[in-house]
Amino acid sequence: MFRTTTLDDLKERLTGRLVLPGDPGWDAARAAWMLDVDQRPAAVALPATAADVAAVVGAAGGLGLRVAAQTTGHHASALAPLHDTILLKTSGLTGVEIDAAARQARAASGSVWLDVSRPASAAGLAGLAGSSPDVGVAGYTLGGGLGWLARRHGLAANSVTAIELVTAEGRPRRVDHRHDPELFWALRGGGGRFGAVTALEFRLYPVPELYAGWLAWPWERAREVLPAWAEWLPSLPDEVTSIGRLLQVPPIPEIPAAFRGRQLVAVEAAMLCDQDSGAGLLRPLRALRPEIDTFAAVPPLALSHLHMDPDGPVPGGVGQHRLLGDLPAAAIDALLETAGPGTGSPLHSIELRQLGGAVARPAPGAGALATLDAAFMLFGAGIPGGPEDEAAMEARLGVLFERLQAWDTGRRYNNFAKEPDDPRAFFPADTYRRLRRVKAEVDPDDLFLAIHPIPTP
Ligand SMILES: Cc1cc2nc3c(=O)[nH]c(=O)nc-3n(C[C@H](O)[C@H](O)[C@H](O)COP(=O)(O)OP(=O)(O)OC[C@H]3O[C@@H](n4cnc5c(N)ncnc54)[C@H](O)[C@@H]3O)c2cc1C
Numbered sequence: 369m370f371r372t373t374t375l376d377d378l379k380e381r382l383t384g385r386l387v388l389p390g391d392p393g394w395d396a397a398r399a400a401w402m403l404d405v406d407q408r409p410a411a412v413a414l415p416a417t418a419a420d421v422a423a424v425v426g427a428a429g430g431l432g433l434r435v436a437a438q439t440t441g442h443h444a445s446a447l448a449p450l451h452d453t454i455l456l457k458t459s460g461l462t463g464v465e466i467d468a469a470a471r472q473a474r475a476a477s478g479s480v481w482l483d484v485s486r487p488a489s490a491a492g493l494a495g496l497a498g499s500s501p502d503v504g505v506a507g508y509t510l511g512g513g514l515g516w517l518a519r520r521h522g523l524a525a526n527s528v529t530a531i532e533l534v535t536a537e538g539r540p541r542r543v544d545h546r547h548d549p550e551l552f553w554a555l556r557g558g559g560g561r562f563g564a565v566t567a568l569e570f571r572l573y574p575v576p577e578l579y580a581g582w583l584a585w586p587w588e589r590a591r592e593v594l595p596a597w598a599e600w601l602p603s604l605p606d607e608v609t610s611i612g613r614l615l616q617v618p619p620i621p622e623i624p625a626a627f628r629g630r631q632l633v634a635v636e637a638a639m640l641c642d643q644d645s646g647a648g649l650l651r652p653l654r655a656l657r658p659e660i661d662t663f664a665a666v667p668p669l670a671l672s673h674l675h676m677d678p679d680g681p682v683p684g685g686v687g688q689h690r691l692l693g694d695l696p697a698a699a700i701d702a703l704l705e706t707a708g709p710g711t712g713s714p715l716h717s718i719e720l721r722q723l724g725g726a727v728a729r730p731a732p733g734a735g736a737l738a739t740l741d742a743a744f745m746l747f748g749a750g751i752p753g754g755p756e757d758e759a760a761m762e763a764r765l766g767v768l769f770e771r772l773q774a775w776d777t778g779r780r781y782n783n784f785a786k787e788p789d790d791p792r793a794f795f796p797a798d799t800y801r802r803l804r805r806v807k808a809e810v811d812p813d814d815l816f817l818a819i820h821p822i823p824t825p
Contacts (some may be wrong), residue, residue: 375411378427384416384460384503386424397601399519400441401502404522404684409450416460416541418566426538428454429815433544436817437564439478439504439752443511446788446819450629453817456564458506461622463528466491471572477506477565482672482679490671496524498783499675510821511783512737514745515640516580516671517573517724519609524747525556526734527571533563536815540566545733554806556698556735556816559782559791561818562810565760579646580674581663583653584627584634587614587709593633593656595698610637611675613719614708618751620825623676626660631709634660638671657710686715687749689784691742692775695720707748707764714760716750718768734798742777749786782820 378385387397388411397412410433414426428435436455438444441457449703461478468491475484481497484505490496498508498515513524521527530544531552540561543552554562585593597612604610612635619629636652639646640651643665647654650663692699707713723740748765752758769776780793791799800822807814808824 372678373430375431378413378423378431378733381423382413382420384414384420384520385414387412387414391747392489397457400438400444401681402441402444402684403681405441405444405449407441407444407447407455409453409455412455412457413458414457416467416728418461418534420460420533421456421458421564421566422460422534422538422540424454424456425534425536425815426637427533428538429813433666434815434817435564437506437560437621439506440480440502441682442500442503443507443783443786443819445786448788450530450817457798458564458566458787459496460825461566466493466572468493469553471574472569473572474567474569475505476567477504479505481505485669485672489667490576492576492668494668494671496521496527496568497671498524500677501672501679501691505568507560508783509568509570510555510558510560510565512740512781514721514723514727514740514781514783516674518577518608518641519606519722520640520729522726522729522734522736523557523740524570525737526731528556528568529571529789530569531555531565532567532744533565535563537810538815540576541600550806551810553735553738554803556821557737558735558803558806559820560820561807561816561822563816575640575668577640577642578638578666578668578670579641579643579663580636580638580666580670582634582636582674583658584632584660585651585656585658587616587631589656590614590633590704593635593653594698594704595654596653597635598695598697598700604649607640608637609722609725610635611719613717616713616716618716622678629675632660636674639676674760682751684758685749685786686758686765687747687784687786688762688765689747690769691723691740691777691779691781692720692744692746692772693742693777694775695744696775699772699775699784703746703768705766706771713764714750714752714757715748715764718746718748721745721747726816736803737782741796742780745781745784746772767796776797785820789820794820
């Protein structure tokens with residue numbers, strides 16, 4: 369580790385770039401995926417190598433600065449102000465290796481999920497990606513990682529086999545079950561609080577057959593469809609992960625014509641089975657005669673765009689979640705009375721992700737986020753056209769969550785907590801205490817600023 373005295377010295381020493389306020393390219397360097405997040409750090413480091421990461425981390429403390437690692441900025445809205453911080457953007461650390469025989473992937477920490485899903489799918493394999501193709505593998509996985517195959521294979525964090533990172537003293541480390549097992553445990557679901565990750569290795573899963581798609585109806589039929597979906601769920605094997613959704617789709621060209629500008633109630637699902645078995649499982653929902661039916665036998669890569677998440681930066685967004693313990697008819701009624709047809713709700717999407725299965729069963733050797741202890745994740749979102757719109761969306765979410773309070777577990781999920789949140793709600797009390805101990809040991813001076821910070825004791 370070298371010592372440096374000024375940011376200008378550090379700039380000279382990097383293979384990559386260090387961009388300072390006023391430098392050409394400053395605004396592009398500090399931009400996040402959420403374009404409305406106005407990040408104003410002391411400097412932006414764009415490392416080209418893991419050695420660059422070590423140089424930045426090693427220098428920061430001496431300069432009186434903190435370090436915030438970021439891959440894409442999908443979650444930038446949850447970061448505290450960055451004025452005393454070097455924003456360490458790892459997006460330049462690229463490269464994905466797939467070992468198909470060993471069913472393993474290695475992803476440099478600048479990788480987004482599409483970088484993994486494409487080559488994995490070509491080999492008949494899948495990683496535990498979520499709904500978005502361009503979320504960073506690092507931030508998503510460190511925070512837990514709830515994806516399309518979660519009910520069968522669990523949270524992505526618990527399929528990680530090794531992590532390479534630079535810790536507060538500027539030292540590159542490789543941690544796994546045998547080396548620094550406590551730090552390895554903390555990183556898997558405990559988030560990016562313990563160091564700057566430079567690469568992750570994780571298991572891939574064979575996907576010989578996959579049947580996936582959407583069923584959708586005009587949203588006036590939500591009172592019929594959502595209860596039918598909820599009744600259908602207990603009959604499903606863990607091979608099926610599904611989402612019930614209310615949508616007011618914006619009329620934008622990126623959206624397929626059948627959905628564009630429509631108000632819909634929908635069921636999306638990924639089924640690890642052949643077409644005949646999938647069609648058999650879907651029978652009760654197809655009996656409701658959906659207007660749109662996109663289910664088909666698809667390769668795992670198709671899951672990257674199944675949810676129709678944007679695959680590039682967005683101007684901004686409102687989004688909040690709750691973890692629900694149950695979804696009885698009264699909860700569906702409350703949801704529809706607040707945000708369904710005829711309510712004037714400004715929200716573009718309200719989704720209920722079914723949890724359970726492997727998401728509820730701690731795997732042997734699991735990390736800090738072993739499970740999500742809830743039956744459903746409710747997420748409401750919208751892309752506001754301006755401040756008034758934004759306030760209306762936030763207000764509607766407030767009313768919705770109030771109406772659903774009886775079913776709220778009180779727990780929260782790091783990855784869906786868009787604004788700074790109290791991390792005590794993410795973990796059981798003993799897990800939280802253990803995370804604080806690891807933080808105190810590896811980063812006693814709190815060099816690393818992460819979303820939803822865990823204080824050192
Ligand atoms: C459109 C959309 C869809 C999503 N879908 C899902 C989903 O299906 N399932 C799910 O679980 N989540 C989902 N998320 C949430 C997403 O997983 C989190 O926002 C996650 O933090 C994004 O990771 P990132 O690296 O892209 O974001 P960033 O904003 O770059 O990083 C978020 C945080 O992760 C940590 N981090 C990132 N890179 C590093 C690094 N190299 N070293 C150390 N720490 C690092 C830091 O604490 C950072 O502040 C979605 C988010 C969006 C916007």
